[in-house]
Amino acid sequence: MDSVGLFILLILMFFQFTAAPAAEEITWTYTGLVGQSEWSAYFPECGGTSQSPVDVATTQTKYDPGLTAVTPLGYSQHGNKPFTLYNNGHTVVIELPEWMGLGGLPWLFTAVQMHLHWGSGGPSHGGSEHTVNGLSADAELHVVHYNSELYPNLSAAMTQRDGLAVLGILIVTGEETNQAFNSILNYLSRIRHADQKVFIPAFDVQSLLPKDLGRYYRYNGSLTTPPCYQSVIWTLFHERVQISKAQLLKLETILYSSKAEEADRMLLQDNYRTTQPLNHRVVFTSFSAESWKEFSSGEVTAIVIGVMCGCVGLAVVIRFIVKTIRFFKLLHRETVALYL
Template sequence: MDLVWITVACFVFYKCVECSGTAKEWTYAGTVGQPEWAVFFPDCGGSSQSPINVDTSQARYDPTLIPVLPLGYNHYGKRQFTLYNNGHTVQMTLPHWMSVAGLPWHYSAVQLHLHWGSEVGVTTGSEHTINGQSTAAELHIVHYNTEIYANMSEAMTQENGLAVLAILIEAGEEINQGYGRILNYLGHIRYAGQKVTIPAFDIELLLPDNLSQYFLYNGSLTTPPCHQSVLWTIFNERVKISHSQLLKLQTVLYSSKQEEAEPMALQDNYRSTQQLNHRTVLSSFIPVSVKIYTTGEIAAIVIGSLCGCIGLAVIICFIVKTIRLTSSWDVLPSIRPAPQPRSQDMAKERKDDMALKVTSNPTKPEEAAPQPET
């Protein structure tokens, strides 16, 4: 009997090892969802994983960091771009002449893709957060180190292999024409595996205006196989797309193929933040710490302020009443009759009066002698 159980256990262990080495299909939720990534893709359990929450109070200011400089982003040429639904995101291939300067190495562009949530009114969808606050979506522009490695496949598994620019996206009122160059074609790639060619455009339109303020840290790919080979640049300034553009991003695409009977919406394709684990986050600027209050904290502040105002009003009323009462007693002595002396005092005064009368009536002095006339 023991031999049977040992055989079964060995078989299960063998199958688990086999699966962990060969599993290719993963999801953000489900049987091979985020909690199970490390089982099938060991690097996903590493100590330098991405994304992270950037705590600006802990970021270290580095005055040597210079503004990020996109090279060739606006030289898009005549060849069309390819937009692709890979079942996990919408991805667009970039031409090899596009690159980025201002980082420790020279990195050439490979592709860009997006991450987003599922509800327009809820600001969740970005992978990175700043001071615990997420945004509606996030754009990643992926580059590889051409100074050291021959291609993307080699670089993605090695130290200093990749550099990714991360742009946090918020929803607003105005339509973003740059992002419209991508979002307007999502209807052509609704299902996983579909591709479409779109007119080339200036990739700089997707970037924030301020490229000098950013956070820098070493991390990983945010999807399996989660190789820890990425130098991350997170821009401090957000970009905005319209609510209608965000709704299109959240509702048009499916993570399943067209032939599947029950298509699954491609939503909430963002990884939860990972532990920093003693890594250092550098900042190209001195962040201004701004306290972000929760709804409960705001309610507590409002109630506390109201109670404080009521208490102050009560104190003021008490002081005013006290002043009025004191002032009234100051006036009363002028209208009250003088207090009567006590009996002993009156007797004493009478004796004093008698003594005064005796002293004031002595015998009459002699009359002065008349003076002789001259």
């Protein structure tokens, strides 16, 4: 081989070993060099016009009377086979058996997995991906399904516009422990590091969902993590699920995004994507604004106290009027008796 040929060969070998890695090989993060602000540079669909999550501005939603209640299929019939729980470095994932599914949509969807998103600052500091009227919840649960009526598997479905259906459940904190969520949280200490897996007892997945499955927001969007395929029919429930502050603290502080063998441990926190522009998309609701007014616990307390105060005040006024009438009647009798 002459010197020119050798030079060309060396150049080709150089480009072979220095070529940019394929998108699927890139390790993305929520912050840093491959953080969410840079996702679209490595994963083009992350810069699309139908991205998720979004902020649901309730005054701009549109009521669709054709939206019926979603129907979990087999969620509560978990059987005896254990679930797989694992830390993928981005979140905690629970794999779901393929005989679980979702009805109430134009097609039948088969369950794949569910996972969580959370923050780092405790209650009222954000952590959910979707927001409502600009306000975050403390965490968010996603239950992922693929369109098994049109596609043979998740890989084939996830790139298609009608391929996925995800349930979004907003999570807030209160004083009471949510025993259903302990079916997950009690085992997090066994998967503290990325790539760790553990088998856990199967449980009733429907117990994680809100009781009211008939009131929700619906829109077309995307996966909220790379590759951000715009293939998701989103159902974000109106009713929120409550866990205790201690449960949220466990979720926020027990897991690492780093592997066990890595010297620098990095807590797995703030694993939520910021809300994306709607870009002329419409968020539909399964309920009309006139048929439902949501009151917070503070508003309910204020209403109850107001009604009680009103009743007490009315009773005082009535008592005062009765005593005044009696007084004037007595005064009148005494006056008549005086003139007699």
